[in-house]
Amino acid sequence: MKALQSPLAKKVLADNQARTQLRQVVSLAGRRGETEAREQTIVLREGTTVRRLTAVVVPKAA
Amino acid sequence: MNVALPALVIFLLVLPGFVFRSRFKRAERTALDYAPFGRVVGEAVLWACLLHGLWLFGSWLFLGETLRFDLLLGLLSSSPATQTGAIAGVGALAGPVARYFGTLLAACVVAPMLLRSLITWRRLDRLGHWLAPVARFHDAPWYYLLTGADFERAELPDLIKVAAVVDVAGQPVLYQGFLEDFYFTPDGALDRLVLQGVGRRPLSGDKAHDAAPGDPAGEERFYPVEGDYFVLRYAEAITLNIQYLRLEEDAEPAAPEA
Numbered sequence: 001m002k003a004l005q006s007p008l009a010k011k012v013l014a015d016n017q018a019r020t021q022l023r024q025v026v027s028l029a030g031r032r033g034e035t036e037a038r039e040q041t042i043v044l045r046e047g048t049t050v051r052r053l054t055a056v057v058v059p060k061a062a
Numbered sequence: 063m064n065v066a067l068p069a070l071v072i073f074l075l076v077l078p079g080f081v082f083r084s085r086f087k088r089a090e091r092t093a094l095d096y097a098p099f100g101r102v103v104g105e106a107v108l109w110a111c112l113l114h115g116l117w118l119f120g121s122w123l124f125l126g127e128t129l130r131f132d133l134l135l136g137l138l139s140s141s142p143a144t145q146t147g148a149i150a151g152v153g154a155l156a157g158p159v160a161r162y163f164g165t166l167l168a169a170c171v172v173a174p175m176l177l178r179s180l181i182t183w184r185r186l187d188r189l190g191h192w193l194a195p196v197a198r199f200h201d202a203p204w205y206y207l208l209t210g211a212d213f214e215r216a217e218l219p220d221l222i223k224v225a226a227v228v229d230v231a232g233q234p235v236l237y238q239g240f241l242e243d244f245y246f247t248p249d250g251a252l253d254r255l256v257l258q259g260v261g262r263r264p265l266s267g268d269k270a271h272d273a274a275p276g277d278p279a280g281e282e283r284f285y286p287v288e289g290d291y292f293v294l295r296y297a298e299a300i301t302l303n304i305q306y307l308r309l310e311e312d313a314e315p316a317a318p319e320a
Contacts, residue, residue, distance in 0.1 A: 003241040004210035008309050009221035019259040020286070026223055026307065027238060027261060027284050041312060050313060052312040057305055058219040061189055061212035 011044060012053065018044045025055050067145060068138045074076065078170045079110025084172035088199035094096060107165065117166050127158060155163050188212045207304060208244050219306035226299040234265045234300065238284060239292055252296040260292040261285060 005013075012018045021042040028040065042053040083106050105121030121127040121239050133155075136148025159260040181249050182264055189212040199205065209217055222241040227234050239257030247253045296302070 001151045001205065001244055001246075002211070003208045003244055004219060004222050004306075005240075005242065006218070006220040012309060013221070013242075013258045021237070022240070023238070023259045023261050023286070024283065042309070046204075053309045054312065056308045056310055058213075058217070060306065061210075061214075061217075 008053075011046070012042060015044055018042050018053075022055060067149075068140075071137045072135075075114070076107055076110045076164050078113050078166050079106035079108065081108045081170040082106075082113060082166060082174055085171060086178060088178060088202045088205065113166060113170065117162060121158075121162065123156075130155070182211070185211070185215060188214065201250070204244065204246070207302040208241060210306065212244075213306075220309045222305055223305040224255060224294075225303040225305070226255075226294055227301045228294070228298050229300060231266075235262055236265055236296060237262045237287075237292070239287075239294075242291065254296060255294045258287075258290070260279060260287040262287055 012022055021040075025040045025042060040054075042055065044051040044053060080102075091093070118129050123318065130151065133148045133151045136144045137152065139145055139148070155215065181197045184193065186193045187199060189198075189206070193196070199248060208222065210222075213219065224241050225238045227236055229235075237257075237260060239260035241255060242258050243256040245253045245256075263283045263285060267283065
């Protein structure tokens with residue numbers, strides 16, 4: 001069964017550099033006990049456009 | 063050959079309920095239904111009653127046909143003479159009876175799929191929705207956990223981070239990645255998780271790194287696992303941590319590359 005994955009997440013995971021950055025951002029944020037990693041962004045290149053993203057932990061559905 | 067006609071009639075009457083129930087429920091097992099027998103029969107009979115009520119109302123409304131209780135009770139009777147008379151009566155109404163059960167069984171195959179799609183599309187089964195007690199698929203806990211079906215559409219995260227501790231040659235190793243797919247065993251247990259962007263680190267190394275906190279080089283302690291997909295068998299995971307992540311775009315406009 002397909003897990004939750006938005007089109008944006010698919011693009012990030014399909015891009016080697018962005019995927020590595022996402023992994024680093026998430027592991028660093030987890031290590032520091034942060035719920036977001038504002039100081040470190042994920043750079044996603046789509047053709048000539050560059051998108052800068054941050055990963056934020058979302059609380060579980062209530 | 064003797065046929066227990068009353069039993070056959072009762073079977074035919076409750077069959078739509080069993081078909082509807084089996085098509086409607088979202089369960090994570092495919093081989094056997096381990097639901098308690100009483101619950102299965104209770105649900106099936108309830109669905110059968112609802113469906114027959116709906117179909118009888120429709121037959122009366124659109125075709126002007128009503129239920130012939132005399133024939134039904136005659137078929138269930140233990141008296142051979144009464145049964146014979148009822149069989150003759152049903153034989154005379156073969157067309158309407160066949161149409162009734164034919165359309166009812168066809169609806170029991172198609173309608174549950176549509177109803178399930180509607181529930182999933184409108185998220186009527188998510189935790190906290192007023193219809194959840196009725197619409198929630200109680201046999202599919204992993205579905206709700208790993209597809210984000212419990213979130214409102216506007217609050218849906220982008221992806222799921224999975225961290226699992228796996229015993230590798232007696233040493234606990236932490237694997238961390240982003241969930242792509244998940245699969246079940248035939249009896250409904252979680253079988254394996256397919257991850258992307260996986261990193262791993264032995265937990266035994268934590269103490270040395272903790273000695274120098276704040277050192278950026280020391281903080282990135284995960285060794286990337288090369289490859290497109292990493293398959294993690296759930297049976298081999300000692301613990302499993304799930305984290306929902308949302309990717310937010312920076313407010314400042316990104317300059318196009320030169």
